[in-house]
Amino acid sequence: MGYNIAVVGATGNVGQEMLNILAEREFPADEVFAIASRRSLGREVSYGDRTIKCHDIEQFDFSKCDFALMSAGGDVSKEWSPKIAATGCVVIDNSSAWRYHEDVPLIVPEVNADDIAGYTKRNIIANPNCSTAQLVVALKPLHEAAGIKRVVVSTYQSVSGAGKDAMDELWNQTKGIFVTDEPEPEHFTKQIAFNCIPHIDRFLDDGSTREEWKMVAETKKILDPKIKLTATCVRVPVFVGHGEAVNIEFEREMSADQARDILREAPGILVVDKREDGGYITPVECVGDYATYVSRIREDSTVDNGLAMWVVSDNLRKGAALNTVQIAEAMVNRGLVKPRETV
Template sequence: MGYKVAVVGATGNVGREMLNILAERQFPVDKITALASRRSLGTEVSFGDTTLTTEDLEQFDFSGWDIALFAIGSDATKVYAPKAAAAGCVVIDNSSLYRYDPDVPLIVPECNAEAVEGYSARNIIANPNCSTAQMVVALKPLHERAKIKRVVVSTYQSVSGSGKDAIDELWNQTKGMYVPGQEVEPSVYPKQIAFNVIPHIDKFMEDGTTKEEWKMVVETKKIVDPSIKVTATCVRVPVFVGHSESINIEFEEFLDEDEARDILREAPGILVVDKREDGGYATPVESVGDYATYISRIRQDSTIDNGLNLWCVSDNLRKGAALNAVQIAETLINRVLSKR
């Protein structure tokens, strides 16, 4: 059985990646449409060997469509997602709009696939933040073995997480460093991103954390376990694609690093690259275009009784966004729609 699928925001980085992944994974599509705003109307996008011409989201009727993968901002999602849901089309939303709604499941299929069955309350499923998605894939199997008490995470997030304009800004600033008189002033970011790091992602909150850091805290609790304490520092780095994270984990009971390594090797969605030698670890470059979340530098933390450190890398446009959304759709089909 095939399904009618709409990709909303098909001309953006994540929307294009959704189309690529749907084709790569041979998603059971009977009919597919690419939707975009009027300013992108008529733009051509690829779906495998097929070229799709974008249709007008504003005029689109979602009646009769099974699944809509949304990759547009929260403001537009607030307008169009309820319309799609009301028409009987299940919305899988990549924005932050519905992530914290108790009636909307927040899903990373490797962690909480069973929660997808709660979609019917709103006919909407939320995709988590990119930095959260890759982290919880690593946390979940370890939590099942030794129960996590506390997580301290520092992220190194690529500019593609901010969209095409941010990619262009890094590229142009980098070129401008070598051409006198062609320096590019910051526009997307508050400070220069080329040859720099910026400890600021999203808006600042009253307690001094940023919204990105807050998202990691709240989403980890919703996806894995509300009892886990999380503190995060999120940093934008001059990398085009691929988020990295340094994660320190404190458990309720002792977990040996060798056992943790074995657990992660067997866990779904994870590829362990952990040799204690030059180059024996994953970096963002290796993650680009891959489905896996890479785990490296697994080691005991000697400063606490039950602690581990690890390094986590993933393609943020894939596992952090498009891939996870498609995996949610696959989970929805396998657990719900195919049984109707």
């Protein structure tokens, strides 16, 4: 007997990736249901080599499902996740709605899979921010080896992290510039084509943005509350794939060669680090892959026990859809959720 899965927000970028990944990884599902708003009722979406029709979230019976993979935004999740969880269906949410609740586990399976057991308090598990997910996958094995004191990270985040409308804006602005149409920002605060915008999410009182605050708070919750982290998050004119320049200060000595060897053995990571032209991974090369790639590993002589590295991942996959499916897989493998018998 397999599991019944509801993908909520199935018409969005991440929802469609969830459906793709469930099929690619051959998740043990008997039924997969695409769920969206009423205006998308009956719309067809792809699930592997099949086409399935969307159900209306307000009319759908979640009691027949074992998992609900949520990617419909924070407001929808705040309203619907508790209702869905109350039916006995485990909610794995991709929004920021539940990440900072003490009684909701925030999970990256390669990093803190044991924390999944805390899901029973609300029957909800949170998925971290896309930029945090790839970062902590790379930090975890190094932290275990030498103890991380401080991290300075600058992100180069693709527009897909802001949704389909943001991707359309980059495409339309790029085309328009070549025919001398003046770019008109709509989704972004400034022109995104051929530009970089050091502003993701809203500004906070201390001058940081909420995206930067998320990386700090989530890294502490997932990995270690003692780690000090500062982030500068930048939106760049790339469609898919986030890059991060990461500087790490350790408690104990860690050479570049040691770090390279440790990362090569770590789950979810591929090291591509040749000190030659093209001997590193860029965002366009990671699209469609499951791995978090690490390149440019080198020692930082300006601090004791310092390293710098470059981290790249497909934000729609590891940063969102893949991580969500991996959480469900971990629950199945640990026997935490059994398929419900349906009449």
